[in-house]
Ligand SMILES: C[S@@+](CC[C@H](N)C(=O)[O-])C[C@H]1O[C@@H](n2cnc3c(N)ncnc32)[C@H](O)[C@@H]1O
C-alpha cells in the first residue's frame with residue numbers, strides 16, 4: 001500500500017487514541033465519591049458481570065519514553081506492603097457498596113509493573129480479590145510483566161496463583177535505541193522469558209512494541225520485527241510513540257534530533273505491519289495484531305471484538321471497575337477515574353473514602369457516539385441496520401452534520417460506503433483515529449485538541 005507524503009502531513013495531527021469516548025480530557029469532577037457510591041450500589045442490585053483492572057504503579061527505573069502512570073521506587077518490600085494496605089481498603093469499600101460477590105469475567109493486573117510486588121504480596125492481593133469477587137479462573141486472568149525484572153520462580157508463582165495470560169514490554173531490540181530509552185533488555189533475555197512463559201503454558205502471550213523511538217531506522221526496526229516474529233508471540237501491540245513532553249516532563253530527556261521524522265515513523269509502522277501480515281498475523285485493529293489461530297483474531301473475523309482500558313478482548317463483562325492509583329472504571333454508563341497522586345490516594349483511603357478524582361456521566365449523545373467510535377475502531381465497519389436496532393434512529397438522520405466528514409473520508413479513500421453502511425479501507429485502518437475524530441463532538445468543538453499526541 002503506498003501512502004503519499006501529503007496524506008501523512010494532512011492526517012498527522014494531534015488526536016485521541018480513543019481508548020474511551022468521551023476522551024479523558026473532557027472528564028470532570030462531576031463524578032465524585034457520592035456518584036461512584038451510587039453507581040456501585042445500583043450495580044450491586046443488578047446481576048451484571050464485571051471486569052476488574054488493578055493498577056500497580058511502581059517501576060524500578062524510568063524508561064524515558066514512558067507515558068504510563070508510574071511511580072519510580074527501588075524495589076523494597078515496604079513500598080509494596082504500604083500500597084497493598086490501601087488497595088485492600090479500597091477493595092473492602094467497593095465490595096461493601098456493591099453488597100454482593102460479583103462474578104469477574106476478566107481480571108487484569110497492569111501498571112507500572114505489577115511484578116514489582118514480591119510473590120507473597122502478589123499471592124495476598126489475589127487472595128483478597130477472591131475474597132470479595134468471584135473470579136472465573138477459566139476466563140482471562142492477565143498480568144503485565146517487564147522482562148528485565150522477572151525470573152522463572154516468579155512466573156511459576158503467577159501460574160500457580162491463577163494468571164493465564166502474560167503481556168510484556170519489548171519495545172525494540174536495538175542496543176542504541178535501548179540505551180537512548182534507558183531500557184536495556186537484550187534479545188536473549190526476552191527469548192528466555194518468552195520460553196519460560198511457553199513452558200508454563202501461559203496462552204495469548206502479548207508483546208508491546210513501539211515505533212517512533214530515538215535512533216530507530218528502517219534497517220534496525222526491520223531486524224527487531226524479524227526477531228519478534230521468530231519468537232511467535234500470539235499477540236502484538238505496535239504502538240505509535242506518544243511524544244507528550246508537556247504531560248511527561250521526562251520525555252524532554254529524549255533529544256528531538258534523534259527521533260524519526262513523520263515519514264520515517266510511518267515507514268517503520270508499515271514495514272512492521274507488512275511483515276506481521278506476511279507471517280500469519282491478522283491486523284485486528286489500528287495497532288494490534290493477532291496470530292490467525294488466536295481467539296482475538298477469530299473474534300475479529302466474527303465481528304465480536306471489544307475494547308476497553310485493558311486492551312482488546314473477546315469477553316467483555318457488562319461493567320468494569322478499576323482499583324488502585326489512577327485506575328479507570330466504567331459502571332452505570334459512567335467513567336470513573338481514581339486520583340493520580342500517591343499520597344492523595346493513601347490519604348483518601350485512610351479516611352475510608354473512595355479515591356475517585358473525576359469522570360464522565362454519559363448522556364445519550366455520548367452513548368451513541370461511543371458506539372460508533374467503538375464499531376469503527378474494533379470492527380472497522382458500521383452497519384446501519386445494527387445502529388438502527390440499537391438506537392431506533394436512522395444513522396444518516398442522526399449524523400446529518402457529519403455527512404461532510406463521511407464524504408471527505410470516502411473521497412480520501414479512508415471509508416467505503418454501500419447500502420449496509422460504512423467500511424474502513426486498508427488505508428483507513430491506519431488513520432482510523434482521523435475517521436473517528438469527525439464523530440467526536442468534543443474534539444470538533446475544539447475542547448480537547450491540543451492535549452493529544454499526533455496520530456501517526
Ligand atoms: C505498563 S507498560 C508494560 C509493562 C511493563 N511496565 C513494561 O514496560 O514492560 C505498558 C506499555 O505501554 C507502552 N508505552 C508506554 N509509554 C508509551 C509511549 N509514550 N508511547 C507509546 N507507547 C507507550 C509500552 O509499549 C509499554 O510496554
Ligand code: SF4
Nearest residue numbers: 059062063066068112
Ligand atoms: S514502560 Fe513499563 S517499565 Fe518502563 S517506566 Fe513505563 S511502565 Fe515502567
